[in-house]
Amino acid sequence: MLNETIDEKELKALMQNMDRMGVDMIPPLTKAIEDGTQLVTNHAKAGHQFMGVKRKSKAEEEASVIVHVNPDGTPRFRIRTANLLNSIQAIDAKVKRESIEGQITAGMEYAADVEFGGPGRRAFPFFTPSLEANKEKIVQHMIKLLKEKLKSYGGKHI
């Protein structure tokens, strides 16, 4: 499981300001987290190596398929199907006592091995790069939604 917590100064200051004013931050933050998880999901899917099903896919696959082998030489792992790609899904955010959690799942049992690697195969990370690439965008989106909420209360963040 990959975890990322956000600790940006501007976001913190804005939230403290809104807390002092008694503004309900949970709806905009929940929306921001859900938008963020969808962003990461889309990015992870776009970066996933999948040959496709169009006319020349088989030739492309055979030319560039990545095969790793078992100790006895039999093929072990190939990037070939869309099963892993299609199993990458964003889940609705969960509001907990002191946090809001966004989740993305990759449902295939070999998803962790693709992400982190293992014996006989190197890693092909798809989650970590997507999370890192979108972290800043998620923070900016949170700030934007919070400011909109604050404005609707007649407040202003300096």
Next chain:
Amino acid sequence: MAENISEAIYKALRDDSLATNGIRALLGNTTTTPYNVYHAYVPESVDFSPPAGAVGFITYFMVTDTPNLEYQSVATEVVESIYNITAYHKTMTQLDKVLRRVRYRLEDMTGITRPTARSTMHKVRWQMDTTTKWDDEFKVWYRTSLYKVWYRNDDPTGNGT
């Protein structure tokens, strides 16, 4: 830039020659380069339990480099880099020892020789560990640790100066 950060990480793992508790000793190879530390993946013909006794392996590679956009000038741009360090061993307790030693060498840059050109390493922090898994084909335990590295790019021209 990233390549000399990778080199610093690699050497911190490969060159730990402390008797008994150093990485070379824990992996069971104190004599032959690269002392069972490999980039990205172990060789296909690796034997995790040769006749002389079980050995371990470590792989390392950079997963992502992301600029910290809080800093606006190239001269002060800090990059956050994530490294995947995966250890393999036939014995789970030995696997734990290897990754504990890796954490000692990398965190706070205890065992790292900082690059002297093109980049400045600021900090290394352990980020997370995955679950320990058993591979039934290779008969080996393995676990990945992710580390975050912060460094400054001192080579804005990209020509090595």
